[in-house]
Amino acid sequence: MSTTSPVTTTPTPATSAPAVDADPDAAASGFHALRVTRVEPLTDEAVAVSFAVPAVLRATFAARPGQHVTVRAELDGVDVRRTYSLCGEPGADQITVGVKAVPEGVFSRYATAGLAPGDVLQVAPPGGSFGLDVDPSRTRHVAGVVAGSGITPVLGIARAVLSAEPGSRVTLLFGNRSARDVMFAEDLFDLRDRYGARFRxxxxxxxxxxxxxxxxGRLDRDRLLGIAGALVDVPDVDDWFLCGPLEMVTTARDTLVDDLGVDRSRVHVELFHAEPVARRPRPATAAATTTAEVTLNGRRSSVEVDGEQETVLDAVLRVRADAPYACRGGVCGTCRARVVDGEVEMDVNYALEPDELARGLRLMCQSRPTTATLRVEFV
Known part of the structure; x- marks a missing residue:
């Protein structure tokens, strides 16, 4: 997964040596130093970045198809973190992510203009609930509706399903402005050549x-209905994976569920960008301050949270530098934690599925406590 609220600083020039977090305890904070092995141009504004995974870390970086990693670097003195979805061939000796430059996107511009093989970046192990588990005995039809850089996690899912499940098929609706803007075009054509009718x-x-x-045209409601009626057997699809900008994803989800009768549990959503929204007003009964007990990486910490001025994540970062986060916009899900005791209200939620909410998971970057005490466990 990638892109979120951009950091508005000037990126390191392409001719400069990469600025990398040199903290010797980086692994203890959830990040590992990985060396870039390849930076492959995909379009005029996108690249695929591959990292070598040492043998000692291969179990740590084993991923479920569709998951993402958080990449961290210090650029112009700013600690920059971004999440990018894994999209490479199944295998454990390297990981690959797709990065598309976005306006005012410090890391994406650095990656597309200044990153080179041999550079070292800090990378957190895979996370996120978007995706699936492959099963060689399964026979199913998986479909994706994606736009732009939303192809990255669904490409990983398609590769895994086609290679590991000989009886399964994949259909992909991929929206772009023009053929010139299609990320991973050669990889997609290769899948079509390799798997024939199993990949559409x-x-x-x-x-x-x-x-x-x-x-x-655009992947709007009318076009999706037309494609579904003429080119895709909707009842035959077992699971739908939607990824891209907020408007496209919500339109596709509503069209599938409300117009085409697809069960909501079979529609899986991942966002790559969402515009900031206004904060929700806090309940009048909310506690002025909250004492929060946080369990993270096996250690407990306590911190006071002013729910009117800050989120739980803001407060936790004052005492725990290893608190996980990336987008801070409610999109990536990196900061998810389980609320064990007390209550919070989220300003927005674009990352958690209904079943995760039912299990008590909340996004700490969007959570403001409403009770005098709070206990959460990062997962």
């Missing part, structure tokens, strides 16, 4: 006419 790719271009009118 439908490229939808909004600013470039194609032979099929159905595939020319």
């Amino acid at each position: 790719l439908l490229n939808v271009l909004s600013r470039e006419e194609q032979e099929s009118e159905l595939l020319s």
